[in-house]
Amino acid sequence: MIDYSMSDLLTIAKQTQVAARELAILPETSRNEALTAIASALEKHQNKIIEANQADCNASEGVISSALYARLKLSASKLKDAIAGVKDVGNLPDPIGMVSLKRELDEELILHRISCPLGVLGVIFEARPDALIQITSLAIKSGNGVILKAGKEALQTCTTLVKIIQETLKETQVNPNAIQLLTTREEIKELLALDEYVDLIIPRGSNEFVRYVQENTKIPVLGHADGICHLFIDSEADLSQAINITVDAKTHYPAACNAIETLLIHREIASQFLPPIAEALIEKGVELRGDKDSQKIINCQNATEEDWQTEYSDLILAIKIVDDLSSAIAHINRYGSKHTDAIVTKNKNNAEIFMNQVDSAGVYHNCSTRFADGFRYGFGAEVGISTQKMPPRGPVGLEGLVTYKYKLIGNGQIAASYTGENPKDFIHRDL
Structure with a gap:
């Protein structure tokens, strides 16, 4: 088992941030090629993945609840569906660079509102190895790096999956450091302290666990709590x-x-x-x-x-x-x-x-x-289902993993021209 110290986690976070910034500016074709390569690698190594999962299941049988065991079990059909989800995500429209506003403030002063990646995601999830596949594909498509923390019950499966994904990414334009895996419970608290490097935490678990995360981090939290x-x-x-x-x-x-x-x-x-x-x-x-x-x-x-x-x-x-x-x-x-x-x-x-x-x-x-599922909604996959009031809400797909920035392009204009005794008027015309 890998046991990272805080200094190691800091290094990982810095590496992920660098990789995420590189990923954010890659063209859609490069991100899609990486997803295609991952889907092929998972198909090629499906026996190895299922063997690792069986080892996790054998170790957990009689130890965890039947519900958690059902989530842990990665059958051939469930793996096939997860791989299909990777391909579906690749076929979705590019969420990066979408223009939601183009407005002429004045002549030759044009404002654009354009979607862009969040940066680095920290995702803490239960013993569901198929969730790792979904989250990874959505992160790459949306141009985000991701630090994953899975349940200890799925350690062998998730370690196997991440190794396959990282090795595959070495043959693409996506930096393998964009996808990282943490393996011990102690690392959760340390992850929550990395507010300089992690832009969003997505905890998937009980209401108590989500509240614990919210109360112990400065990082914005997208809660995935109980399903009553x-x-x-x-x-x-x-x-x-x-x-x-x-x-x-x-x-x-x-x-x-x-x-x-x-x-x-x-x-x-x-x-x-x-x-x-x-x-x-x-x-x-x-x-x-x-x-x-x-x-x-x-x-x-x-x-x-x-x-x-x-x-x-x-x-x-x-x-x-x-x-x-x-x-x-x-x-x-x-x-x-x-x-x-x-x-x-x-x-x-x-x-x-x-x-x-x-x-x-x-x-x-x-x-x-x-x-209520991202795949059934046509999102390709989901990072979780948000039960909070603020958006994104419900199954969170690509649209929940991007933000936007305002780009203003001018030709020497200054704000003082629009104030004072004879101020210029804004046009404010949507283009």
Whole structure:
């Protein structure tokens, strides 16, 4: 295991900053060629990657939770999808150099607002090696360097991946130092102190961990916290559709942050809907925990206050019967994590009220919360799902990894000409 001292981390940060500045001015063709090379290298070495991941899985079996184990496991199909994501990112429009404003302030005095990379990203994520692939591809495409800190459970997989990526970049115009990997928990605190070299920290983990990061760094933080997602079955729902959506949202991949943890059911249809949905969920191995009203209709465990606040990341679902749409919205806004919440209803007005009043990054109507994903949104990949109010919000792709600068091009103009007794007037004409 690599154990960097603070001086080593400082050197790494400086190297990454230099590499990021070089990457920022590379043409799009060079960045895309690097992504193509990485995708090919990952395909070539997929057996080595899967072997490393199996070693991580063997070491973690019975030690970590089933949810974390599911995220750690890098199957051949999951690796294939991640590689496809690298190629997709390469096919996306270049996020650098986009002109969002071109304005003539005066004759021969032209203002441009142009997108540019952030610089160096520090990304701390759980035991998800496929996330490393996504983050790396987005960083290169957006012209940013990245210092990665993965969960210790994925150490062998992530080390293998970064070695493959760095060796591949040596054959491209992208400096391999643009992609760095840290390997110990102690390095997190040291990383957070590198505000002169790291421009954005992206922590992916619990609310407690995100808060810890926010409170212990001067670096701007893009929070990816808990995924306490809800599904509300309205009194005017298509119940057959509601069953399919509920089963998918809970069981398609229960370890994902966009899987539902609480099912809210309108009181008017509870006795009709609860028995068939309970049967469908139990068939999928889901453990049900219901409030007192739910327990009068189906046989399930008692749900406590803690259940409304828990991200199970497992085949466990809390169920609550609510009086109306307003009660459902109030419950979500109180207990949700501002991630993704959905309503099933044929009433468009109710759907509109729900989507306007639920304070979450994603609000859905008649579809599964599992669509909250950068790949499914057409972003190619994501560095995480931001649950904060300020943008970027929701799945963060390329657009969340660039900022902008103002470029003003003149011909000898001075500000004094526009003040005083006979000031010149600005034109302020958009071009």
